[in-house]
Amino acid sequence: MTTTTSTRYTLGGDEHLFVELSESMSLDAFFRGLLITNELSARSLAGVTEICPANASFQVRFDPDVLDVRRLQAVLEEIESRIGDRESTLDTRIVEIPVYYQDPWTHETLMRFRERHQDPSSTDIEYAARINGYADVDSFIEAHSGTPWFVSMVGFVAGLPFMYQMVERDKQIQVPKYLTPRTDTPKQTVGYGGSFSCIYSVRGAGGYQMFGVTPVPIYDPEHKSDHLSEFAIFFKPGDIVTYRPIDRAEYDEILAAVERNDYTLRTAPVTFSLAEFEADPAGYPARMLEALDED
Structure with a gap:
């Protein structure tokens, strides 16, 4: 052509x-x-x-x-x-996803597959923090959850979103995939490979580094959750995602609410401007996140 x-x-x-x-x-x-x-x-x-x-x-x-x-x-x-x-805008939505970082389920899984990892002596998130120059895991989690992400595509597995961090190119987190893919990954694992974050919509094989898990389903062909009542797949390209770190107690609380069908994802409509982002790549995403508190 x-x-x-x-x-x-x-x-x-x-x-x-x-x-x-x-x-x-x-x-x-x-x-x-x-x-x-x-x-x-x-x-x-x-x-x-x-x-x-x-x-x-x-x-x-x-x-x-x-x-x-x-x-x-x-x-x-x-x-x-x-x-x-640089003159165009996109009408989309911001979605807040709670994440239990360093959870016991992805930890158990990653330990079963250490021989397939670049650094068998550390965990996935410890390895990611070190190779990206962060002083410790807490600093890495702060960077991973501190800026929003664009959903750039959904696929390979039904409902699985690929997300690109809204930061300057030289501040992008970069983490290689496992040397050899795992045969198991917990459902709703928050993973990372290359420059992309993702959420595993179902349990299955995978090669992305595992950082944590969200209690909120993002794919449900049975339409049990309110946010999945009309369509089995939650995310769509153009969505903006912000991760919110939670502890085990809040994870259990949200999971119970999901099972009661009594949990509402925090979302808000927003208009994204590439020109405004490029003019202020640090301040503009922070201002966009304010829409969650206004909605």
Whole structure:
């Protein structure tokens, strides 16, 4: 496929067009992709059957009997040319996720798989704190929970969100995945791999470092929880997440409320501006979080 921009278009069989906006992840590339896919969805273009945004790319499934791929690419190029990232905003929501860091369940699991880890002599969070230059685990938890995260994509496993930290590039937490993936990860584990945080929506295999667990379900095909009553998957690309550290007592309290269907996630609508973030990457996210107290 040819293109008049740095964006790369690649066919994936007869029904998919893969669009790569950048070879590396950045808030700029993610934001641009989200704006493009949102606009494509809003246009309800005949022949487009599915739109899947990702970290610095997206994929569009289309019916070739209805929509010629050259027409689809032309539309995407036209949308991208009209989007001025630094003048655009995104209407989204902030979600507060309580996290019990250094919980006993992920600790038991990570100890079972130490031979697959880069540093078998320490825990996952101790290793992450050390290689990122933090004095201790408490300082690392403060950095991990102290700034919000963008949900850049949801997938691989149903309901699993990938989140990118809203900080300057040189302040990004970086942690490699396990040398060899585990065959077990507790449900609702807060994990980390590369520059991405995630929450394991179900129990299963995984290779991300394990820092803690949340008592709040984020995926439920039975729709038992209020926040999952209409759709089994809670997160969607563009959501902004803030982690709130909790202790064992509060974890148990929230878990009991979830089981009674008496727990409400703290959420608030917010408008995100990439220009304002880039102008003040430390102060702007903090001001956005104030929306949780106002809602």
